[in-house]
Amino acid sequence: MKINDVYCKSVLSKSGIYGVDYALNPYTGCEHGCVYCYAIFMKKFTNHEEKWGEFVDVKINAPTVLSKEIKKFQKGGILISSVTDAYQPLERKYEVTRKCLNVLSNHDFPVTFLTKSDLILRDLDLIEKMDAEVGVTFTTIDENIRKIFEPKASSIEKRINILEKIENNYVFFGPILPVFSDSEEKIREAFTKFEEKNVKCIYIDKMNLYPNVWRRIKEILDHKTILAYQKIKESEEYPFLLKKRILDILKDFNFEYKVGW
Ligand code: SF4
Numbered sequence: 001m002k003i004n005d006v007y008c009k010s011v012l013s014k015s016g017i018y019g020v021d022y023a024l025n026p027y028t029g030c031e032h033g034c035v036y037c038y039a040i041f042m043k044k045f046t047n048h049e050e051k052w053g054e055f056v057d058v059k060i061n062a063p064t065v066l067s068k069e070i071k072k073f074q075k076g077g078i079l080i081s082s083v084t085d086a087y088q089p090l091e092r093k094y095e096v097t098r099k100c101l102n103v104l105s106n107h108d109f110p111v112t113f114l115t116k117s118d119l120i121l122r123d124l125d126l127i128e129k130m131d132a133e134v135g136v137t138f139t140t141i142d143e144n145i146r147k148i149f150e151p152k153a154s155s156i157e158k159r160i161n162i163l164e165k166i167e168n169n170y171v172f173f174g175p176i177l178p179v180f181s182d183s184e185e186k187i188r189e190a191f192t193k194f195e196e197k198n199v200k201c202i203y204i205d206k207m208n209l210y211p212n213v214w215r216r217i218k219e220i221l222d223h224k225t226i227l228a229y230q231k232i233k234e235s236e237e238y239p240f241l242l243k244k245r246i247l248d249i250l251k252d253f254n255f256e257y258k259v260g261w
Contacts, residue, residue: 001031002048002055003090011062011100012069012078020112021076023083024066026096029056030084032116032153035220036139036175039083040212052216053152056090063099070107077110087117089152101126114172116153118162127166135203136162137172140181141190148220149177163197174205174260176242178232179225184245191253205260206242209233 006028015023028042033053040052048055059065080086086097104111105126113120113127114135120127127134136159140146143156163169171194176182181190194202209217214233218226232238239261250257 002050004055004057005060006057007061008059008065010069011059011065012073015079015082017079017082019077020079020082022073022078022109024062024078024080024086024100025083026059026062026086026100027056027084027088027090028059029053031056031088031090032085032150034116034150034153035216036149036177036207036213037216038208038210038213040216042083056088058090058094058096060094060096062096063103066100067103070103070109075107075109077112078104079112079114081114085115085117085153086113087115087119089117089119091117091119092122098123098126101130105129115162116150116159118154118158120162121165124165133168133170134162134166135170135172137174138190138194139173139175139177140186141193142180142186145177145180149180160193160197163194163199167198169199170201170203171199172203172205174203175207176205178207178238179228182242182245184249187246187249188252191249191255195253195255199255201256203258203260204246206239 012022012024015021028046030039030053037052043052046057091097101123108131110131112133112135114137116137120134138159139149141156146156173190221229243259243261246259
């Protein structure tokens with residue numbers, strides 16, 4: 001793993017994400033190294049030769065830059081981890097995210113988190129003082145599948161623990177993994193688990209097999225599963241059928257939801 005300390009000029013960027021005004025990403029690159037990671041597009045904006053998941057640039061001056069920027073920006077909602085996970089393992093040592101929260105806790109910007117790491121629980125003391133909601137990402141609730149697709153992110157059990165500890169939470173269920181978590185049985189199982197943990201709101205997204213994502217996914221699947229993925233990739237029907245399946249299942253649950261396609 002190649003780790004660089006870098007100095008950023010700006011850390012709060014305007015966001016085009018629905019319902020979000022600003023994005024804050026204290027790290028470029030992500031140690032979690034999820035196989036399907038869409039943020040791999042960031043690699044072309046860096047000078048890194050390493051593979052995605054094998055480098056991280058730590059914006060060590062992010063808290064100082066943030067403390068100046070936030071005074072100039074109009075109040076608005078901030079999404080932490082819009083691109084890469086702000087609670088990846090390095091954060092335990094660097095505490096850049098925590099220091100940014102220290103700055104944010106002195107301002108009343110609403111903050112939304114999205115993470116796959118229970119390291120976020122370390123910062124509950126600050127989060128509880130803020131107008132904040134915490135999103136936890138799941139692509140499956142099967143720990144064996146999680147280990148294949150998200151080898152360095154927190155276990156399913158630890159992510160469920162975040163939902164138990166933080167009441168103002170939501171689940172981002174996606175990207176749904178074709179073959180592994182897209183059946184009616186698997187989706188129901190996941191939704192039931194979230195409901196048991198009192199999750200009220202769920203965002204759902206399908207897998208987008210962009211060329212650089214597809215290249216990485218093919219490396220970890222066996223031949224039979226590659227063929228199944230290939231079929232799904234070429235299918236115009238799959239997204240519609242999956243959406244219908246999900247909407248039918250959602251009728252049996254009381255979530256507020258948004259399906260992303
Ligand atoms: S946690 Fe998010 S940013 Fe990090 S590798 Fe996984 S998908 Fe990519």
